[in-house]
Amino acid sequence: MILVTGGMGFIGSHTVQALLDLGESCVLLQRRPAEHADERVTVEQGDITDLDALLGIGARHEITGIVHLAHSGxxxxxxDRPVEQARGALNGLLNVMRAAQDRGVRRVGVASTIGVYSGITARGALREDMPLPMSAPHSIPTFKKIGELLNGHLADATGIEIVNYRISGTWGPRDPHGALFFAAPELVHAAVQGREPDLSTLLAPAHAEDALDLCYVKDTGRAIALxxxxxxxxxxTYNVASGRATTNAEIIASIEQVIPGARVGLPTGGPAGRSHLDIGxxxxxxxxxxxxxxARAVTDYIAWLRAGNEH
Structure with missing residues (x-):
């Protein structure tokens, strides 16, 4: 049985489905009460910052592995509480490792991010063995870098196999973020709703040429399960990605194949450089x-939203 923290969340729910498809059963740790329709899934209410709750789950279930997707940052x-927040983030990660050690778990997978590559100027494929800058432009990659270093230390000290997932721009059904870091989810939502996209939440204006290694969430979940x-x-450490750069122009063209006349065009004039994650x-x-x-990702996501799903 695999313990999945954040197992009812965006990436977590698809990872759980992929684990079930591969014949595993799962126990999910969630902060809010929740139910799951599949009898192979047990949902436990708790938080990774509560060590007793984690140890209790281990005592009640035969945990053979852990996939840690709950946010640790x-x-x-x-x-007003920067020190307390930082302490909580690190304690959550340490509690997961303590629970793994307590139950003799062989392998723990931990979500990291494509953002750890921020600051690398090389174009083309980004590989896991590239040296990473010590700085980061955002708290999420900052704490993911800290986590990867800490995981390496703990793997050596405990003998637990700890695996970092450097997850690329994941998007698709149940995405709660919208246009937080890239435009694709909002472009699809706007097309389905028959309106122009609102990309005001992006850090910079979006252009047709903007490109990112976009990985559809069903692929992300399957990669993590594997x-x-x-x-x-x-x-x-593994890159979890599509292995190619996708432009906004490609997303728009695929949308227009399904929804002709969608008002999702973007201006040109974006940067020409592209990079992606090497998934070798x-x-x-x-x-x-x-x-x-x-094309398949856009078609699937549009069908999901047209079926009445909010995200």
Whole structure:
């Protein structure tokens, strides 16, 4: 049985489904009361900052692995409690590792982010063995970098196999973020709702040429499940991504194939440089290949929203 923290969330829910598809059962840790329709899933209410709750789950269930997707970072930031937030973030990660050690868990997977590559100026594929700058432009990659370093120390000290997932721009059903870091989710929502996209929440204006390694969330979940269940892994860190850069122009073209006349055009004039995550490690150790290209992802997401789902 795999313990999944944040298992009812955006990436977590798709990871759980992928684990079930591969024959695993799961126990989910959620802060809010929740139910799951699949009898192979047990939902436990609790928080990663509560060590007793984590240890209690381990005592009640035969936990063989942990996928830690619950957010471990001070987000959203509270300017009045920065020290307390930082302590809570680190305690959450440490509690997960303490629970793993207590139950003799072999492998713990931990969500990291494409944001750890911020500051690397090289174009093309970003590889896991590239040296990372010590700085970060946002609290999320800051704490993910801290977490990766801490995970390496704990793996050596405890003997637990701790695996970092450097997750790329994930999007698709149940995405609660909208246009937080990239435009694709809002472009699809706007098209389905018959309006112009609101991209005011982005850090910079969006252009048709803007490109990012976008990974459809069903592929993200399957990649994480494969990493958790693989008999043997050769590395501690893996890029979880599509392995290619997708432009806003590609997203728009796919939307217009499904919804002709959608008002989702963007101006040109964006940067020409593109980079993406190299997924060679992931493919070699798990056999993962993305199943959703841009057109299939857009079609699936539009169908999901047209079925009455909010996100």
């Amino acid at each position: 001070p987000w959203p930031p509270d300017p 990493l958790q269940l693989a008999d043997h892994l050769n590395h501690r 490690r992931l493919h070699e150790d798990t056999g993962f290949k993305p199943e959703y290209d841009t």
